Amino acid sequence: MFKKSSALLVYLIFYSQLVVAKEFFFVAHEFPPISFLKDSSAAGGMIDVLQMACKQLGHKCRVEIHPLARAFKMAENKEIHGVLSLHKIPERAINYADSPEIIKTTLVYMGLKVSGAKPIASPQELVGRTVLVTRGTATQKLIQKHAEQIKDLKVLEDVDSATMISKFINGKYEANVLIASTEEVLKSISQKNGIELVTLYTIAEKPLVISFVKKKMDEGDIVEFNKVLNKMKKDGSIKKILTGYNLTPAE
Template identity: 25%
Template sequence: MKTLLFALCLSLAPLSHAVADTLHFVTEEYAPFNYIKDGKITGIAVDQVEKIAKAAGIDYTLEIMPWARAFAMAEKQPNTCVFTTGYNRERAERFVWVNPLLKDQMVLLKRKGDAHDDLTIVKARELKVGSQRGDFAVEALELIGFKDIDLASDIDITLRKLISGRIDLMPTSVKTYKKLVKDGYPVEKAMLMAGQIYGLACNKQTPQGLIKGLQAELDKLILSGEQDRIFTAYGLPPDTRTADNGTKN
């Protein structure tokens, strides 16, 4: 009986280890970085995350949901990572990071034809701005003095509000702006904002071995030129103007 029990434990040991090392990647609907197309989760960041997880030999799950829920899950649940997450000093200590999936500049958009040209921060604060609940852009706006921010659950709702005139401005990345214009949305640049780094933000209880494995594979992806090729495949070459501001943890 003892021999049988020992053999059973040995047979289950690899399975238990695999389950323990499964990473749960959560993200939002935010094209072209992470979105659903033909029933499949895809996008610039999704392609990178899947490639580096597979290259590192890490089992993973991938789920798309509202941003605020995804962000909260990564903060509270071990072995959970949320992306594509804007990095800043306040968030640096709340997660362990794998960077950069993206370097980009932020921009405030207006509805095409609206007369909000040559905006300054002071003028922009007098207008109605909208964003997504829990999004990095909300923190960025609050940091420069925006107070009454209209919050939605996802970018599609914010975009509809902008186009319908319910809000005057919405923040997003330059790459997302280019994708919106390419897709025929009637939006224009109102004002450029600061550059930003985006990456994988993982729960602090995630094993360091998994984080190091992901970071090593992301570094290889970047050095090999594969990250650039992924951007190009989605019609958005990388914007090299955004400076690296020391984001590695």
């Protein structure tokens, strides 16, 4: 009788785990070393953080890398449960529920060293310059505000920071064009491609989060994910992961 009861208990525990286990689909954009495509799979600091959280929750999480514009469209169509590696901004609160702050990043203006780029004291010194930004990002919104205040500041949009750097290398942008993006990302990409960038001006510090799609994801699941992520922040798991990518955890 005892053996039968024990076997039944083990079965019920196993079955209950199968019932609560869920599958989630997230999208991140090319944003190395935070999120990037490696050997046809999503990799990076934020990806590893998410996968650890999924593992602790007993869920299976799939992550793909797509341009931000496509990621937002997929979220709008309720095809995905969340978008990774986004800067936290109030405008997204209508459609997204943010995770705890995960990665500390700095938004900056940078320029090619060979073009004679030097630090500036104020964005007002950017009169008449051309700046590249990734469309759909928090940086783009900040630069657009600068463009309203700075005479003849021209803003060009591109798919992502890696594409912008690639176009610099291939001569599709003039050397004196500036890039506004996340400093940690620009440094990673430029070092990989053997070019040197100079930080002209620090725009703001912005933490990165996981943005859960409210229309797609149950509120209870969002709460559970955030509980685990907060636990990972407190026990040092997130810091340990990010250190391997030369990234700093958010406070």
